[in-house]
Amino acid sequence: MTEENNQLTLAKLRLRAGLTQRQLADRLGITIKTISAWERGVVEPRLTFTETERLMEVLQCSLEELVEATNVE
Template sequence: MEKAFAKNLRTLRKERKLSQQKLASQVGVTQQCVSEWEKGKIEPTMSPLWRLADVFDISIDELIGRKELI
């Protein structure tokens, strides 16, 4: 999950012109947390994954790379 998730997160965030800080605020985490997710240093737990999927209006499978992004 790690590499696909990190790449997808960064791509989705940039496509929607969101800063790391803005996304962090929407998901309820710190900007540092979003940065570390995008670098592949850490992985989110289920709660932030659900919130990220809601923010981007995609499934968790798409977010973590189990299904291709549409």
């Protein structure tokens, strides 16, 4: 397994939470297109603190996991 496969991603967090892109988008009140762009690394999530808390709640993840998942190189 390569290091890239071990990288935590938003898609992995979403799948771990048992959610589709549509379900995540609906719970956050955003579009599937936005979720897809985040997961592909096309757009970096720009969230308020409250939105970040909500994303962590929906994905059932810690802030550290969320930061790692959005740290795309």
